[in-house]
Amino acid sequence: MSRPKSVERLIENFARLPGVGPKTSERLTYFLLRSDPNVARSLVEAIETARASTRVCSQCFNLDESDPCTVCSDASRDRGLMLVVEDPRDVSAFEESGFRGIYHVLQGRVSSLEGIGLGDLTLSALHRRLAAEVPREIVLATNPDLEGEGTAQLLLEQLASYGASITRIARGIPAGATITQVSKSILADAIDGRRPLA
Amino acid sequence: MSRPKSVERLIENFARLPGVGPKTSERLTYFLLRSDPNVARSLVEAIETARASTRVCSQCFNLDESDPCTVCSDASRDRGLMLVVEDPRDVSAFEESGFRGIYHVLQGRVSSLEGIGLGDLTLSALHRRLAAEVPREIVLATNPDLEGEGTAQLLLEQLASYGASITRIARGIPAGATITQVSKSILADAIDGRRPLA
Numbered sequence: 581m582s583r584p585k586s587v588e589r590l591i592e593n594f595a596r597l598p599g600v601g602p603k604t605s606e607r608l609t610y611f612l613l614r615s616d617p618n619v620a621r622s623l624v625e626a627i628e629t630a631r632a633s634t635r636v637c638s639q640c641f642n643l644d645e646s647d648p649c650t651v652c653s654d655a656s657r658d659r660g661l662m663l664v665v666e667d668p669r670d671v672s673a674f675e676e677s678g679f680r681g682i683y684h685v686l687q688g689r690v691s692s693l694e695g696i697g698l699g700d701l702t703l704s705a706l707h708r709r710l711a712a713e714v715p716r717e718i719v720l721a722t723n724p725d726l727e728g729e730g731t732a733q734l735l736l737e738q739l740a741s742y743g744a745s746i747t748r749i750a751r752g753i754p755a756g757a758t759i760t761q762v763s764k765s766i767l768a769d770a771i772d773g774r775r776p777l778a
Numbered sequence: 779m780s781r782p783k784s785v786e787r788l789i790e791n792f793a794r795l796p797g798v799g800p801k802t803s804e805r806l807t808y809f810l811l812r813s814d815p816n817v818a819r820s821l822v823e824a825i826e827t828a829r830a831s832t833r834v835c836s837q838c839f840n841l842d843e844s845d846p847c848t849v850c851s852d853a854s855r856d857r858g859l860m861l862v863v864e865d866p867r868d869v870s871a872f873e874e875s876g877f878r879g880i881y882h883v884l885q886g887r888v889s890s891l892e893g894i895g896l897g898d899l900t901l902s903a904l905h906r907r908l909a910a911e912v913p914r915e916i917v918l919a920t921n922p923d924l925e926g927e928g929t930a931q932l933l934l935e936q937l938a939s940y941g942a943s944i945t946r947i948a949r950g951i952p953a954g955a956t957i958t959q960v961s962k963s964i965l966a967d968a969i970d971g972r973r974p975l976a
Contacts, residue, residue: 582873584843586828593824596817598809604797610867611796612825613832613841619794620829624822626791627810630784631818634811643811645782669808675780 587613639709641685641702643668651675657682660716662744664706664735666723674721681719684709689722689731698734710742717745724751785811837907839883839900841866849873855880858914860942862904862933864921872919879917882907887920887929896932908940915943922949 583591587609594605612620636642637649644650651657651671661681665671666689674683686701720735722728736746751769753762781789785807792803810818834840835847842848849855849869859879863869864887872881884899918933920926934944949967951960 583870584832584841586824586831586843587841590824590828593821596821597806599802599805606867607797608795609828610841610865613828617829620825623791623794624825626784626788627818627822630788630807630811631815633784634782643782643785643808645784667808669804672781 637685640683641668641687641705642671642683643685651683656680659713661719662715662717663719663721665721666728666731670721682715686722686731689727690734691727698738701731703735703738707738710739710744714742714744717747718742719747719749721749724749835883838881839866839885839903840869840881849881854878857911859917860913860915861917861919863919864926864929868919880913884920884929887925888932889925896936899929901933901936905936908937908942912940912942915945916940917945917947919947922947 590609590612591602591605594600594608595602600608612623633645634643635645635647637644637647637652639648639652642649642651646653658681662684663674663679663681664684664686665674666686668685671683671685684702684706686703686706688696688701690696690698690701718739720732722731722735732748739746750773751766752773753759753766753770757766759767788807788810789800789803792798792806793800798806810821831843832841833843833845835842835845835850837846837850840847840849844851856879860882861872861877861879862882862884863872864884866883869881869883882900882904884901884904886894886899888894888896888899916937918930920929920933930946937944948971949964950971951957951964951968955964957965
């Protein structure tokens with residue numbers, strides 16, 4: 581290649597990030613090299629600070645700046661209601677929706693394609709948590725896709741014996757959507773999950 | 779937002795990069811926070827090294843680790859043949875194609891939409907170069923799109939008086955393409971630019 585070595589190396593580094601192909605990587609590199617030095621400096625500092633200040637919660641495996649995380653150390657939370665999610669990003673999403681229970685982050689989902697099994701998730705830690713304290717309800721909140729549904733099914737078998745009521749988040753038409761514009765599988769979910777109004 | 783402050787800050791920093799929306803930015807952030815520490819460290823180092831070692835060539839405005847750049851300081855180059863390009867990335871691309879002349883990097887193209895005029899490009903530096911030495915041929919190699927063609931047209935007017943022969947890179951069917959699969963404007967270019975074989 582005819583590019584300066586340090587430029588080439590930055591392109592290679594960006595290309596290691598998920599979803600960043602060679603063209604995007606080149607674009608990011610030349611942008612950083614030509615923009616105000618503060619843009620690059622601020623990015624570098626943000627990476628270093630975030631790496632240094634975040635840790636995985638030893639109780640729920642959420643990503644936070646404290647361990648136990650903000651949710652686990654919040655005494656006002658309903659410990660009887662546990663939401664099991666795939667990823668710390670799901671915790672952020674449910675927090676914004678106003679959920680006030682506690683979480684367990686699986687750190688992934690079962691995927692035979694990617695060779696990820698139940699043993700690769702934080703399931704044994706979940707068993708230890710449940711051995712100490714069983715919530716009245718465990719809501720399986722893995723994604724409503726093929727792998728998320730499969731993971732929920734496997735979790736149901738694993739958790740059935742604890743005596744907690746085990747539920748699954750609802751599938752249906754997303755709020756704000758138009759019926760004529762959502763897929764037929766969403767409409768089928770909406771009919772399947774219909775609820776009495778009176 | 780319910781995310782840790784340092785995570786939020788990294789997401790904001792990634793989102794400042796061109797073409798990186800909020801979802802991509804979140805994905806990059808969580809990837810860097812959970813991957814091997816060396817991935818983040820190597821990226822940080824690559825950004826710092828590339829920022830520290832690259833500079834803009836004071837002659838042709840190419841981006842390189844030396845000033846004058848590798849091309850401008852190469853005595854074996856044909857200084858009679860100057861390729862005028864929009865961007866340092868174009869220099870890399872033409873270098874790989876085997877071009878052995880010299881360059882002038884405009885650092886952009888005229889765009890009325892973005893409010894970029896001729897005065898925002900490195901045109902006065904090009905006039906100074908030409909006052910010192912006029913190449914026998916100046917090839918306008920701005921992109922074959924609306925703004926690149928417009929910029930080439932304006933440059934033609936600006937450079938006509940120097941006595942150099944001014945040419946434009948060829949438009950036509952890209953090597954390796956199939957005639958039935960390229961657009962009609964590419965085919966029209968190919969007919970317009972036809973050349974005698976004997």
